[in-house]
Structure formats: C-alpha cells, structure tokens
Amino acid sequence: MxxxxxxxxxxxxxxxxxxxxxxxxxxxxxxxxxxxxxxxxxxxxxxxxxxTRSALLEAVFRERIEVLAARARELAEAEDVRAALLEWLGELTVYSASVQGLATALLRNGELAPEHANPCVDTLTEAGEPLLRRAERAGVMAPGATAVDLVTLIAGIALATQHHPDPATEADRLLGLAVAGISPRG
Missing domain, CATH: 1.10.10 (Arc Repressor Mutant, subunit A)
Structure with missing residues (x-):
C-alpha cells in the first residue's frame, strides 16, 4: 500500500x-x-x-478482532481443550453482545457465506479453526461444525440480545444453552 x-x-x-x-x-x-x-x-x-459501510465497520472493529484472534491462537495450546474453546467463545460472545454494530459487521449482507468475504470473520475463523479442530479430535465438539458456524452462532446470539437490558449477561446465558447442543459432555 x-x-x-x-x-x-x-x-x-x-x-x-x-x-x-x-x-x-x-x-x-x-x-x-x-x-x-x-x-x-x-x-x-x-x-x-x-x-463501503462494511469497510468502515471492519476498520472500527479490526483491533479488537485481532485481540480475539490472538486469544484463540493462545488457547489452542491449552491442556483442557473444551474449557479453552468455551472460554474463547465466551469472550467472543460477551464482546459481540457488548459492542453495538459488531454482529452486523460479522453478518455482512446477513450471511457468512464464503462469497461474501469479510476480513473480521476471516480473521476470527482462521484463528479459531485450530482450536475447534483440536476440540473435535478430543471428542468434546460435535463433528462437522466449522469456525464459521460458531461465529454465525455468536453473531446471532448478539443480535438476539442487543435490546436486552444486560445484553452481555443474556448472551452468555444463551451461549450456555447452545453449548449443551454443540458440546454436551463435561
């Protein structure tokens, strides 16, 4: 540049x-x-x-997205892979629910399909994928889930709780309900 x-x-x-x-x-x-x-x-x-508005939103959230990606890379080496995955998803959920606009930035055009490239999502999914795969190999993650699936889930939770009086707490509660479906053991 x-x-x-x-x-x-x-x-x-x-x-x-x-x-x-x-x-x-x-x-x-x-x-x-x-x-x-x-x-x-x-x-x-x-x-x-x-x-574009999307380019502006990506720039607004870039630094924090990088921090969350670095956290995923750090947690990918944790001994308790299920706890590490859930910790990362929890941090992503609380941040997404606490910061207006992030869920919308993640869901550019309402979807996370590959043909709608999104640097925020790309950064998160690339960093989260090794953590997810390790959890899957350990048998603590439902097979077939992708990092894009998890980011979509988090964005959906954030959007669903954005008007709640305490969106971060409600989002964390909903994540707990979803975890029972994606990682029932533990």
Missing part, C-alpha cells in the same frame, strides 16, 4: 476515531454523513477512505 500524505492519514485517523464513537452510540447504522460532519471532512473524503 502506498504511503498516504500526512493530511490524508490525519483525515483517516480522525474519521476512524469519530466512527468508533458513532458506532458505539448508534450501532452499525451510524450515519456516515454525521461521521463526516463530526470529523470535519466531506462525505466524499469518508467514502474515499472507506468505500
């Missing part, structure tokens, strides 16, 4: 900072025009840096 001019880089950083605040306050449907106004740039400048 070519180096950006200093003013372009400042605009990018300012737009991203404002977008983080707006998405936190209004979710994935935060107004792009309001983001531009608050950042002190034109809407064309926002679109030049983030050609």
């Amino acid at each position: 070519p180096a950006q001019r200093a003013d372009a880089r400042r605009n990018y950083e300012r737009i991203l900072a404002v977008a983080e605040e707006e998405v936190a306050a209004h979710g994935a449907d935060a107004s792009l025009e309001q983001i531009a106004r608050t950042a002190g740039v034109g809407s064309a400048t926002v679109r030049r840096h983030f050609p």
Whole structure:
C-alpha cells in the first residue's frame, strides 16, 4: 500500500476515531454523513477512505478482532481443550453482545457465506479453526461444525440480545444453552 500524505492519514485517523464513537452510540447504522460532519471532512473524503459501510465497520472493529484472534491462537495450546474453546467463545460472545454494530459487521449482507468475504470473520475463523479442530479430535465438539458456524452462532446470539437490558449477561446465558447442543459432555 502506498504511503498516504500526512493530511490524508490525519483525515483517516480522525474519521476512524469519530466512527468508533458513532458506532458505539448508534450501532452499525451510524450515519456516515454525521461521521463526516463530526470529523470535519466531506462525505466524499469518508467514502474515499472507506468505500463501503462494511469497510468502515471492519476498520472500527479490526483491533479488537485481532485481540480475539490472538486469544484463540493462545488457547489452542491449552491442556483442557473444551474449557479453552468455551472460554474463547465466551469472550467472543460477551464482546459481540457488548459492542453495538459488531454482529452486523460479522453478518455482512446477513450471511457468512464464503462469497461474501469479510476480513473480521476471516480473521476470527482462521484463528479459531485450530482450536475447534483440536476440540473435535478430543471428542468434546460435535463433528462437522466449522469456525464459521460458531461465529454465525455468536453473531446471532448478539443480535438476539442487543435490546436486552444486560445484553452481555443474556448472551452468555444463551451461549450456555447452545453449548449443551454443540458440546454436551463435561
């Protein structure tokens, strides 16, 4: 990627900072025009840096997605693979339910199909796949599940609980119910 001019880089950083605040306050449907106004740039400048709403949402969540991916890689080496998988899914669930807009960012166009490439999902699924496969080999995970299935489940739980008075707690409770179906032993 070519180096950006200093003013372009400042605009990018300012737009991203404002977008983080707006998405936190209004979710994935935060107004792009309001983001531009608050950042002190034109809407064309926002679109030049983030050609689609999805690109903006991916940038807003990139850092935390990377942290969650690193956590999956770390947990993939844990002795108790079932506990490690459930810990990672729990962290992903609580974050997804606590942060407006993330579930929508994960479910670009309402689905996680491969033809709808999504860097947030790709990062999570690539990191979670070894943890999932290890759990499957240990017999503590239902065979045939994919990391995309698990991210879809988490996104669905987050969307289902977004208007609950305590979305993170409710999402964690629903994950517990789902776990009984995907990993009944333990």
